[in-house]
Amino acid sequence: MRANIFILERCLYGGANMHDLVEFGIDELGKRDIQYGDFRLSEINTEVINVKNGTVEAIKSSESKGYGIRVIDGGWGFASSANLTEQGIQKTIKRARKIAKASSKASEPIELKDIDIHQDSYTTPYKKDPFKVDLEEKLDYLMDVDEWMDIDEKIKVRKCNFNAWKTKKFFASTEGARIEQDLIKTGGGLSVNVSDGEDTQTRSYPNSFGGDFNSRGYEFFENLEILENAEETAQEGVDLLDAEQCPEGEMDIILNTNQLALQIHESCGHPTELDRALGTEASYAGTSFMTPDKLNDLRYGSNIVNIVSDPTAEGGLGTFGYDDEGVKARKVDLIKDGMFVGYQTSREGAAKVGSEISGSMRADGWKNLPLVRMTNINLEPGDWSKKEIIEETDKGIIFDGIKSWSIDDKRLNFQFGTEAGYLVEDGEVTELIKNPTYTGITYEFWRNCDAIAGKDEWVLHGVPNCGKGEPPQTMQVGHGCAPSRFRDIRVGVGKW
Numbered sequence: 001m002r003a004n005i006f007i008l009e010r011c012l013y014g015g016a017n018m019h020d021l022v023e024f025g026i027d028e029l030g031k032r033d034i035q036y037g038d039f040r041l042s043e044i045n046t047e048v049i050n051v052k053n054g055t056v057e058a059i060k061s062s063e064s065k066g067y068g069i070r071v072i073d074g075g076w077g078f079a080s081s082a083n084l085t086e087q088g089i090q091k092t093i094k095r096a097r098k099i100a101k102a103s104s105k106a107s108e109p110i111e112l113k114d115i116d117i118h119q120d121s122y123t124t125p126y127k128k129d130p131f132k133v134d135l136e137e138k139l140d141y142l143m144d145v146d147e148w149m150d151i152d153e154k155i156k157v158r159k160c161n162f163n164a165w166k167t168k169k170f171f172a173s174t175e176g177a178r179i180e181q182d183l184i185k186t187g188g189g190l191s192v193n194v195s196d197g198e199d200t201q202t203r204s205y206p207n208s209f210g211g212d213f214n215s216r217g218y219e220f221f222e223n224l225e226i227l228e229n230a231e232e233t234a235q236e237g238v239d240l241l242d243a244e245q246c247p248e249g250e251m252d253i254i255l256n257t258n259q260l261a262l263q264i265h266e267s268c269g270h271p272t273e274l275d276r277a278l279g280t281e282a283s284y285a286g287t288s289f290m291t292p293d294k295l296n297d298l299r300y301g302s303n304i305v306n307i308v309s310d311p312t313a314e315g316g317l318g319t320f321g322y323d324d325e326g327v328k329a330r331k332v333d334l335i336k337d338g339m340f341v342g343y344q345t346s347r348e349g350a351a352k353v354g355s356e357i358s359g360s361m362r363a364d365g366w367k368n369l370p371l372v373r374m375t376n377i378n379l380e381p382g383d384w385s386k387k388e389i390i391e392e393t394d395k396g397i398i399f400d401g402i403k404s405w406s407i408d409d410k411r412l413n414f415q416f417g418t419e420a421g422y423l424v425e426d427g428e429v430t431e432l433i434k435n436p437t438y439t440g441i442t443y444e445f446w447r448n449c450d451a452i453a454g455k456d457e458w459v460l461h462g463v464p465n466c467g468k469g470e471p472p473q474t475m476q477v478g479h480g481c482a483p484s485r486f487r488d489i490r491v492g493v494g495k496w
Contacts, residue, residue, distance in 0.1 A: 018043075018170050025069065025089045026172045032097065034073045036112065038173040040324055041067040042366040045166040047131060051142040052159050054150070059135070066366040069096045072112075074104025078369045113351040115327050119178040122321025125314075126217030130164035130186045133218045138162050141227065145190055148230035152238045157193035160230075161210055162221060163464070165476070177326035185317060185476060186220050187213030187462055190230055192237040201434060203237030203419050205229045207258045208402040213462030213476070215319045236420065239432055246421055246436040248492030252396035253438055254389055254485045259399045259418050260379065261461040261479035267442040268300075268307050269377040269477070271411035272334045273360075274343040274353065281371070284467045286409025289442070290340055292353050298340040301446030306380040307335040309344050309358050316376035316478035317462030320362075324370035327359035334377070338447070346372050364473040371469050376460065378480035382452025386483040389451045391427040397491055398422040398429065399436055415439040438491045445486060453482035 022041050029037035044064045050057040066082035069092050077100025081092040142160045149158040164186045171179040189211015191204040206212045206224055214220040255263060271288035275281035278292070290298065301307075311320055311329035322328055325347050334342045343349070344360040349372065361370040390398075401419030408414070421436030422429045460480035467474055 018168075021067070021084060021089065022170045022172045024086050025067070025093070026174065028090060028093055029069070029071065029174050032071075032073075032093070034071050034097070034174070035110070036072040036174055038070050038171065038177070038326070039067060040363070040366060041170045043168040044365055045131060047162075047164045049138055049142060049162040050159065051146050051161070053157065054143070054146050056139065064365060067092070068363065068366050068368070069093055070369070071096045071100050072110050073097050073100035075100050075107035076103055076110065077101070080367045110348060111351040112347040113357050115347065115357065117176045118322065118326065118328060119176075120321065121180040123182040124184045124215050124319075126184050126219070128218035129184065130218040130221070131166055145227050145230045148227060149190065149192055149234040151231060151234050152194075154194045154196055154238050154241065155192050155234055156195050158190075158234070159192075160188070160190040160226065162188040163210065163213065171322065171324065171326055173326055179322045179326055181321050183215065183320060184217055185213060185215050185462070186218055187211055187464070188221055188224065188226065190226055190233060192234045194237045194241060196241045199241050201237055201240035201419070202403065203233050203240065204401055205233040207461060208419065210464065213317050213464050214315045214460070215317055216315050220315070236432070240420060240434045243432045243434040246397070246433050246492050250488050250490055252393050252485055252487050253489045253491060254386075254393065254396060254398045254424070254483055256398060256400040256483055257459040257481050258461060259402055259416065260481045260484055261463070262402050262405060263416065264307065264377055264379055264479045264481060265374070265463060265466070265477070266405060266407050267411055267414060267445070268334065269374045269479070271442070272343050273372045273374070274345045274349040274355070275372045277343065278349065278352070281468070282409070283470045284472065286411065289410040289412050294340055295343070295355070296339065296341055298443070299338055299447065300335050300340045300443055301338040302449050303338045304382055304452055305335055305338045305446050305449050306333070308333055308378050308380065309342075309360065309375050310378055311359060311375035313376040313378060313460060313478065313480060316460050316480065317464065317476045318375035318478040323359040323361045324363050325361045327357060327361070329359055329375075332356055332358040344372055344374065362475060364475050368469070368471070368473050371473065373468065373475045374466060374477040376478035376480060378460070378478075379452065379482070379484070381455045381458045381482045382484070384451045384453050386453045386457055389453065389483065389485050390424055390429060392451075393424045393485065394426060396424040396485070397433065397436055398424060399438065412442050414442065436491065437493060438489050440489055445489065448487045448489065449484055450487050451485040453484065455482075458482040
C-alpha cells in the first residue's frame, strides 16, 4: 500500500499526477536489488523579456517536465525521461541500472554519508508571482527604462531585460525521503555600450551580464529601481569615454559588492567544490589548489575573512529547502577566521574524505545528473562602513561592475577588470577612471584583506549562469558580501 505523504497541490499529467508517479518510481526501485535509488521529478517554467534600442528583441516562455533516476548498483547509474507514464519509468530504471552495471567495472565501492531522512516541503517566500504579472506591464516598464537611457548619440546599444524562473520539484529516495519544493526566482537589469569612434565602453546596472537576481517574486524586480538608475548609468557610460586610464602599480583596492561577488565565485566558490579538489571534475573551471591535505592547515585569508556556503540565506539565488540528494539546507563554514576549514560536498564525497556534508548537490534540470554546485557562497560582514574604508585609504581604486576575468585551472593566479573605477586619494574619491584591472594570487590576495563593511551594506547578488560539467550544466548561485579593501594589490597593465 502506497503512503502519499506529499502535502502540496497536485499537478496532473495526462491522467497521472506527480505524487503518484514518484511513488510508483520509488516502489519500482524498491523491487530491485540495488544499494540505493532516488527519483527526482520536475516541472520548470521560464520567462525572458529583452528590449534593445527601443525594440522588443525577444519574449521567450518555456516549460519542461520530466524526471531523473539515480541508482547505485555496483556503480552509479543515471537516466532521465520526459515519458510521464509507468511504462516510461520502468524503462528509465532499466537504463539507469544498465549504466550502473557498466560503470561498476571501473568503480570502487560507493559509500554515502548518512543523513537525516525528511518528509517535508519548501516554498520560496514571495509576494507577487512573476508569472501572473501582465506581460504588458513588464514590457511597458522595460520600454520606459530604454527611453531614459537614450540620452546621447554616443550610446550605440541600450539593453534591458526581465527574467523569471519557477520550478516545482519532487524528490523521493529508497531511504524514505519525500520532499516537495516550489522555487521562484526573479531579476533583471540594464546596460549601455558607448563609443566615440576611437574608444568603446560598457556600463551596467545593478550588475553586469543581465543584472541581479534573487529567490523572491516580482517585488524583487520592482525594488531593483532599474528605471530610477537608467539615466545615471547611461551618463556614466558616456563619461567613461573621456576618463583617464587606470594607473599602473601597487596600491590598495576597494571592491564594490558586484565585483567582490565574482571574486568570491572564482577564487573561493569553485576551488572549495570537493570534486574539483579530488580531481574528478575539471570542465569549465579546472581543478583546485585547495586539496584535502590543506584542509584545516591552509591560511587562505586574513583573520577577518569568513566565507560560508549558505543555502538558507534569505533571497539568495542559491537558496532552497533541500538539495537534489535530499540533504536539508544548512550553513557550512568554508573559510573561518582566514583558515580553510570546509568543502562543498556530495554525500559520497563527504564520506570519502570524512568531511561535513554541505547539501551542495544540484542539477540544472530533470535531464541532468546532480553535481557539487555552489549555493550562496558568502563573505560574512565586518564592522566597517564603506565611508570609513574610503576615508582611511591614502591611495587606491574602487572597482565596480564586472567586465572581464581570467583565472588559472588551479584557481590561483587571476586578473579581473571592471567597467568603472574610482580613484581614491587621501581618503576622498577624486575621479572616474576607465579600464581598471587588478591581478593577484588567491591566498595572497585574501590575506591582504584588512577591512570589510558591515551588515547595512551587505548585498546578496545572484549569478544565473555558472557553468560546470560534461555535458554542460548552467546553475543559479548567490554571493553575499559588503564592500571590502585589499592592501598593496597590483593594478593596471604595466610590465612586472
